[in-house]
Amino acid sequence: MSSPLPTTHQALTVPEFMAALRLSRFTVYNLIRSRALPSFTEGRSRRIPADSVRAYLEAKLEEAA
Numbered sequence: 001m002s003s004p005l006p007t008t009h010q011a012l013t014v015p016e017f018m019a020a021l022r023l024s025r026f027t028v029y030n031l032i033r034s035r036a037l038p039s040f041t042e043g044r045s046r047r048i049p050a051d052s053v054r055a056y057l058e059a060k061l062e063e064a065a
Contacts, residue, residue, distance in 0.1 A: 011040075011047035020053075031056075 031037035038052040
């Protein structure tokens with residue numbers, strides 16, 4: 001089974017992140033607002049750096065352990 005995260009991207013759009021982690025738009029923007037998920041704006045689009053995605057997933061796994 002292939003990884004749901006695009007491996008060639010340096011940054012993901014909010015819809016890509018939503019699809020990969022199966023989260024709602026509301027949840028993703030709450031994570032961004034609370035600074036739990038770093039992001040930046042390029043033009044009118046919000047981007048989430050791929051490194052931030054990995055860091056977020058690792059933090060959630062440590063919380064669960």
